[in-house]
Amino acid sequence: MKYLVPHSLAEASELLLDTGNSMLLAGGTDLLVEKRAGRISPEAVIDIKRIDNLDRITLQENRLVIGALATITDLLRYKSLPEELEALHDAGKEFGCYEIRNRATIAGNLAHASPGAEFGSTLIALNAEAEIFSIRGIRNLPVENLYIKAGKTVLERGEIIAKIIIPLRNNSASSYFRASRVNGMDMAVINCALQGFYDNNKTGGLNYRVCLGAAASVPVRLPEVEKMLSRIDGTAARSSEVFSGIKSYLLKTLNPRALSLRAAPFTKKVLAGNLIEDACCKVRERLIK
Amino acid sequence: MxxxxxxxxxxxxxxxxxxxxxxxxxxxxxxxxxxxxxxxxxxxxxxxxxxxxxxxxxxxxxxxxxxxxxxxxxxxxxLTETDENGNVSLSPIQKSFIEEGAVQCGFCTPGFIIAAEALFMRNSDPGDEAVKEALSGHLCRCTGYKSIFKAIDKTVKNRYKT
Structure with missing residues (x-):
């Protein structure tokens, strides 16, 4: 195996194109595990950690930009995280353990495309985009359109997630919840990220974006559930009617794979409903202070 | 190569x-x-x-x-210091681990002590939650963790006594 150290994104992209079976190395918390288990055997790893400025998190006028090398710890320590993006903080706190968070990157979590990845569902709920660099050009892609199946994204050879761009939304709040077998070092049995937002002049009720992780081979957005949630008007009767409607809908429509190591499909479907309720209540609590 | x-x-x-x-x-x-x-x-x-x-x-x-x-x-x-006569002195966390019986088979111990040491480097007076977070990804199959938490707690307390 070759170990290559590019000093720019362009050089990294060229190396990816020039070396047959090569992989990018950032934190390595997935790559090294897969390699040691014999599930991958790259001819070359391309360590992008010596490319300058890729680890930055910057708050711009109407967006938060997370560089490819920003770790989960960088995110959790970031002082200017806008309140409406609190789901990012929720997800970071659930992620791996302290030592894994020091190495693992948010972009790597997306690129690895694990179905229950913390930041897959979270960034989809927050309507984030990935800025994808290649020597052939740069393109922006909604994170929602990034996934093909477990472990597989639409990234082509030579393409690198250079940044993650999260739009800021006035009058919004977000949250992330997950169910796992143990606290700490475990993958999600199911996870749920949710954003609630008012339209610009705050005339209508709350609207929602909802995304589940580990419910299918890729994170799934639930437009139907989003519509159902928007019928909540704050009264107890309506809320309980909406949540029970959502739970029956999920039991009928979700189709998690039968061979999951972590939970049977029925358990996942029930937990999904519970998490959506938890996440929705948390968002309303954060928004309606 | x-x-x-x-x-x-x-x-x-x-x-x-x-x-x-x-x-x-x-x-x-x-x-x-x-x-x-x-x-x-x-x-x-x-x-x-x-x-x-x-x-x-x-x-x-x-x-x-x-x-x-x-x-x-x-x-x-x-983490240990050796003086010119070859005497080795343990770090405060290592001493607390011994005193509290936080070591049984000892295999996980270096990892726990490193995690605790790193915690003290970033937070000189960590509360229970910070200790839990710092140790959350460390597994011990013998002691049941209680004595490990006690050892770390003791290190914190000793620090502020002296």
Whole structure:
């Protein structure tokens, strides 16, 4: 195996194109595990950690930009995280353990495309985009359109997630919840990220974006559930009617794979409903202070 | 083919040649004989292989040695001090672990102590939640954790007594 150290994104992209079976190395918390288990055997790893400025998190006028090398710890320590993006903080706190968070990157979590990845569902709920660099050009892609199946994204050879761009939304709040077998070092049995937002002049009720992780081979957005949630008007009767409607809908429509190591499909479907309720209540609590 | 690596380990500088796929733990244990670093799961899950790299605790079993170019590493061996007569003195955390019986088979102990040491480097007076977070990815199959928490608590208290 070759170990290559590019000093720019362009050089990294060229190396990816020039070396047959090569992989990018950032934190390595997935790559090294897969390699040691014999599930991958790259001819070359391309360590992008010596490319300058890729680890930055910057708050711009109407967006938060997370560089490819920003770790989960960088995110959790970031002082200017806008309140409406609190789901990012929720997800970071659930992620791996302290030592894994020091190495693992948010972009790597997306690129690895694990179905229950913390930041897959979270960034989809927050309507984030990935800025994808290649020597052939740069393109922006909604994170929602990034996934093909477990472990597989639409990234082509030579393409690198250079940044993650999260739009800021006035009058919004977000949250992330997950169910796992143990606290700490475990993958999600199911996870749920949710954003609630008012339209610009705050005339209508709350609207929602909802995304589940580990419910299918890729994170799934639930437009139907989003519509159902928007019928909540704050009264107890309506809320309980909406949540029970959502739970029956999920039991009928979700189709998690039968061979999951972590939970049977029925358990996942029930937990999904519970998490959506938890996440929705948390968002309303954060928004309606 | 091997690649050059400049690294500081426990305050000593090394200029080494490492293999491309050599892990940090393999370099530390097999070549430099710093066998206080333990390999448990080999997956980054158990924490026995933890070392401090530039002030941050990390898992040496899922890091390539080559990634550590220019870094400064502290292993459990680096926490003790030896005077000119060859007397070794343990760090306060190590002493507390012994006093509280927080060591049974001892395999996970270096990882826990490294995690606690790194915690004290960033937070001189950690509360229970911070301690839990710092240790959350460390597995111990003997003691049931209580004595480990006690040892860390004792270290914090001793610090503020003196």
């Amino acid at each position: 091997s690649i050059p690596l400049h690294i500081r380990i426990n305050e000593n500088s090394y200029n080494l040649q490492v293999e491309e796929d050599e892990t940090l733990i393999s370099l530390l244990r097999d070549r430099l004989h710093l066998t206080g670093v333990k390999e448990g799961c080999g997956n980054g899950e158990c924490g026995a292989c933890a070392v401090i790299a530039d002030g941050q605790p990390v898992r040496s079993c899922i890091i390539l040695a080559a990634e550590m170019e220019g870094k400064s590493i502290t292993t459990i061996e680096g």
